[in-house]
Amino acid sequence: MRTVFVSGLGREVSALGFGCASLGSRFSEAQGLRALHHAFGRGISWYDVAPAYGDGEAEGILGKFLSGRRDKVAICTKFGVPRPVITPLMRLLKPAARAMAKALPHWGSGKAKTKRIPNKDRLHAEHIEASVVESLRRLRTDYIDVLALDDPNPQDCVNEAVLHELRRIIQKGYVRCVAIAGAPEAIIAGARAPDVYKIAQLPDNPFSQMVVRVKDALAGDAKLFFVTHSVFGAGAHERLSHLLVGDGGRLGSLASQLAYNPPFMASEMLLDYAFATNPEGVVLASMFNQAHIDMNCARAARKPRSDIGPFMQKFVIGATP
Numbered sequence: 001m002r003t004v005f006v007s008g009l010g011r012e013v014s015a016l017g018f019g020c021a022s023l024g025s026r027f028s029e030a031q032g033l034r035a036l037h038h039a040f041g042r043g044i045s046w047y048d049v050a051p052a053y054g055d056g057e058a059e060g061i062l063g064k065f066l067s068g069r070r071d072k073v074a075i076c077t078k079f080g081v082p083r084p085v086i087t088p089l090m091r092l093l094k095p096a097a098r099a100m101a102k103a104l105p106h107w108g109s110g111k112a113k114t115k116r117i118p119n120k121d122r123l124h125a126e127h128i129e130a131s132v133v134e135s136l137r138r139l140r141t142d143y144i145d146v147l148a149l150d151d152p153n154p155q156d157c158v159n160e161a162v163l164h165e166l167r168r169i170i171q172k173g174y175v176r177c178v179a180i181a182g183a184p185e186a187i188i189a190g191a192r193a194p195d196v197y198k199i200a201q202l203p204d205n206p207f208s209q210m211v212v213r214v215k216d217a218l219a220g221d222a223k224l225f226f227v228t229h230s231v232f233g234a235g236a237h238e239r240l241s242h243l244l245v246g247d248g249g250r251l252g253s254l255a256s257q258l259a260y261n262p263p264f265m266a267s268e269m270l271l272d273y274a275f276a277t278n279p280e281g282v283v284l285a286s287m288f289n290q291a292h293i294d295m296n297c298a299r300a301a302r303k304p305r306s307d308i309g310p311f312m313q314k315f316v317i318g319a320t321p
Contacts, residue, residue: 007223021053023053024058029061033061033065039287040072052084076179133174184202184217187224202214202227244265271296276304
């Protein structure tokens, strides 16, 4: 596994990170623990979680996995989106929902997402320590490597009360490093407080190019470590797949000259693009199938490609209306 250096933590971590958003919801505890153990065995040492992930179960499951290997991994959890309240009936129905999702992969894709509490009503400085303490309890650890503000607005990131509280929990030893996990505007605003925020986490793919947007806006004024996610999300995989087979397969033929071949052409191109765009950071992936983990780890073990970015820019991004 290729590793990258996180200056805010003073240590190397895997270039590929494990996203725990579905841990405990779409995937059961047993399935999740098997995937976590397999990923760790393949060299993955960055694990991304949040109190709300997995219907509120992800931190607790990850905490069980951490036993005996806490010093070998880096954990990023979050503050801002509250842990959901799951009724006994909802817990009882979970296995049936998982079976339905497995039998019908697109089932539920059109369902309304859980409504988030507006930022102005949920990100209060006085609630940070209590949230962190609860995360520590569920994770069964005495420190968090990275605490990220979850989907803050730009004003949250420069709020003096929030900054004071973040500095205080670092001084108390609860947290080693603070991040912003959100939109480019929030990250750019937070870069004004470089003594607090060391890491930026945001979605990125060839069609959104958010990392490029943030780096251009900062113009080297802030040294942030980037963690990217959703490289397949927001329709990116479907969009690229359609482009590869469209126009008589012209783009697919061009991609084959870079040694990309079916059946995983789109997935491999998107993942390689993510590593090429963020060569010194971490790329997160949600991966609970062992074959999927193995494939992603194989891509992560390689030196980031220098040709995939220009190829995407010329034939995908530049040619897309």
